Amino acid sequence: MIPGGALIRLAAWYLVLIALILACFNVIVYFTLSQTLQARVAADLEAKSRLVMASLATSDAAVAPPQAVGDTAYGDTFVRVLQTTGKVPTIVLNAPKIDGLFDQDDNAVARAEVGLTTESQDTAGGQLYAIRTDPVKNKKGAVVGALQVARPISWIGDTLTRLERQLALASGVGLILGALVAFLMALKSLRPIQRNLKKQREFVADASHELRTPLTLIRTNAEAWLRRAAGTPQATYAQHILEEVDQLNAIVGDLTTLALADARQLRIERRPVELSGIVRELIDHTAPLAEERHVRLAPELNGGVQVQADAIRMRQLLLILLDNALSYTPEGGEVSVSVARQNGKAKVTVADTGPGISARDLPHIFDRFYRADKARSGGDGHIGLGLPIAKWIVDAHRGDIQVKSTPGVGTRIAVSLPAMEEEPWLLNLP
Numbered sequence: 001m002i003p004g005g006a007l008i009r010l011a012a013w014y015l016v017l018i019a020l021i022l023a024c025f026n027v028i029v030y031f032t033l034s035q036t037l038q039a040r041v042a043a044d045l046e047a048k049s050r051l052v053m054a055s056l057a058t059s060d061a062a063v064a065p066p067q068a069v070g071d072t073a074y075g076d077t078f079v080r081v082l083q084t085t086g087k088v089p090t091i092v093l094n095a096p097k098i099d100g101l102f103d104q105d106d107n108a109v110a111r112a113e114v115g116l117t118t119e120s121q122d123t124a125g126g127q128l129y130a131i132r133t134d135p136v137k138n139k140k141g142a143v144v145g146a147l148q149v150a151r152p153i154s155w156i157g158d159t160l161t162r163l164e165r166q167l168a169l170a171s172g173v174g175l176i177l178g179a180l181v182a183f184l185m186a187l188k189s190l191r192p193i194q195r196n197l198k199k200q201r202e203f204v205a206d207a208s209h210e211l212r213t214p215l216t217l218i219r220t221n222a223e224a225w226l227r228r229a230a231g232t233p234q235a236t237y238a239q240h241i242l243e244e245v246d247q248l249n250a251i252v253g254d255l256t257t258l259a260l261a262d263a264r265q266l267r268i269e270r271r272p273v274e275l276s277g278i279v280r281e282l283i284d285h286t287a288p289l290a291e292e293r294h295v296r297l298a299p300e301l302n303g304g305v306q307v308q309a310d311a312i313r314m315r316q317l318l319l320i321l322l323d324n325a326l327s328y329t330p331e332g333g334e335v336s337v338s339v340a341r342q343n344g345k346a347k348v349t350v351a352d353t354g355p356g357i358s359a360r361d362l363p364h365i366f367d368r369f370y371r372a373d374k375a376r377s378g379g380d381g382h383i384g385l386g387l388p389i390a391k392w393i394v395d396a397h398r399g400d401i402q403v404k405s406t407p408g409v410g411t412r413i414a415v416s417l418p419a420m421e422e423e424p425w426l427l428n429l430p
Contacts, residue, residue, distance in 0.1 A: 007186055014182035015175070022174050026167045033163060037156045038130075042119060045132040048077045049149045056081065056147070058138040063145035065093035078129070078150040081136070084113050085144050092145070100124035102148055108133035112146035121153070128154045211252050219245045254385040258368065261392050268310045268396050272420060275346055276301040276339045278315050282322055283337065294331040300338040305346045306420040309397050317393040320386040321350040321413055328354035328411070346419040351412040357405040365403060366391045390415075 057064040063083050080102050081093035089109055094102075101124035108118040112135040120131045129150040136145035222245060226238035260266045283299050290297045307314070325335040333353040340347050357365060364370045368388045394401045399417040 007183075007190060010189060011179075011182045011186035014185050015179055018178035018182060019175060022171050022178070026171060029167065030160065030163060034156070034160055037159065038153075041130050041151060041153055041156070042132070045077075045119075045130060045149050045151060048079075048151075049132055049134050049147060052079055052081075052149060053134065053136065053147055056136060056145075058136065058144055063092060063136050063138075076151060080148040080150075082109060082146045082148075083144065084109065084146055089146065098124050101129060101150060102131065108148070109146045112136075113143055115143055122150070127152045128157065211248070215245055215248055215252065219249075251385070254389060257389055258385065258392070261389075261396075266396075268313065270308045270310060272306050273309045273311045273314050275305050275307060275314070275318075275348060278311070278318055279337055279339055279348070282315070282318055286322055286326060290326055290335065293326065293329070295326060295329045296334045298334055298336040300336065300340075302338075302340045305339050305341050307346045307397070307417045308420055309417065313393045313396070317390050317415070318348065318350075320390045321348075321415070324386060324413075325350050325352035325354070325411075328352055330354065333410075341419055342416075344419055345416045348415045348417075349412060351410060353410040356407040356409055356411055357403070358407055362403065362405060 055065075062085065063081060065081050078098060078101060079093060079095055080091060082089040083092050101122060108120055108131070111118050112133050115135045115137075117135070118133045120133070122129050122131055130153045131148060131150040133146055133148045135143045136147050138144050219242060222238050222241040226235055226242065229235040229238055257266070279299065279301060283297055287297060322335070322337065329335050329352040335353075336349075336351045338347075338349045340349075361370075366387050368385060391401055394415055394417070397417055399415060401416075402414045403411065404414075405411040
């Protein structure tokens with residue numbers, strides 16, 4: 001089964017990619033059309049300017065428009081001709097005349113006087129116009145005037161606005177279809193991973209199952225050898241074999257747990273569980289081991305902290321944390337365990353005074369088979385499955401697990417679980 005979170009994240013990335021492609025396409029289409037329309041208007045104005053220029057009569061110091069020019073002589077193009085040889089430019093043609101048009105083009109006229117062409121825009125009568133200003137020269141090449149031609153271009157803005165709406169509508173439909181495509185692409189991309197994970201889980205489950213029988217036989221034979229060799233040096237060897245078999249059985253059990261958890265075949269039987277009672281039982285269970293290692297156990301248990309949980313899994317979780325702390329705490333160190341209610345959460349904290357975990361290793365401690373530095377891995381019998389199982393148990397109970405560690409000082413693991421409502425009779429528990 002493909003994890004839903006991974007499928008959604010990958011589909012989201014594909015959708016983002018599709019959205020970026022659509023956005024780039026829209027920008028390219030918009031600006032291409034905008035530039036094309038403006039270039040067409042500029043080319044039309046240039047052609048009209050040449051046409052009008054050819055009809056002008058010039059002398060050494062004057063320019064004269066064609067005879068009998070009416071308001072419709074130039075179609076939808078507005079033309080103004082100025083004579084610039086005097087102190088002030090004089091209008092000799094303005095057809096058809098629109099109030100306000102060309103009023104802001106003094107700078108363009110000044111540039112025409114020195115032989116430069118200017119393209120500009122102006123607004124008149126609620127319309128936007130594109131304006132081209134060219135110098136008018138006589139036969140000797142001297143500038144005697146300025147020719148201005150203008151055309152309304154508000155239709156370009158209207159066209160681009162309609163294009164924006166159409167692109168927005170098309171993009172919306174594209175994103176809906178893109179979401180479907182992204183989901184199908186993500187599903188297809190994850191299928192090989194799904195098959196590999198399924199094969200891996202099946203292998204782990206099958207291997208764990210097949211290992212149990214030979215391990216049981218080895219243990220039975222080792223126990224028989226230990227009984228026969230009682231009081232002889234061979235009894236030590238038999239005892240070592242039993243210890244290693246127990247270690248292997250624990251590993252096989254962890255592998256089976258993770259394989260079943262991955263396959264979602266482990267059921268969580270929730271019922272009210274009092275955490276302090278479980279911790280107290282585990283402390284009594286691990287006290288001989290702590291005493292053997294000269295490690296002090298410091299419990300701080302507050303009664304009345306209940307959670308809706310699987311009692312067996314809660315015991316497994318707390319045993320993993322306590323066993324880890326005892327394994328990594330040196331002789332003369334201390335392991336503290338506390339249970340308390342904080343802000344509607346049941347909080348269990350296990351802290352040790354061991355070597356700690358480096359900042360490099362800390363992000364990986366919940367990875368399967370990950371081993372931290374040698375200070376926390378040598379000769380402890382752990383292969384890196386305990387904390388991944390602990391995290392799975394916490395996640396299955398909608399809880400949170402946090403680890404803080406300082407190298408050379410110790411490690412603190414805090415588990416938060418949703419707490420049940422307080423019952424008055426529980427408040428009197430020790």
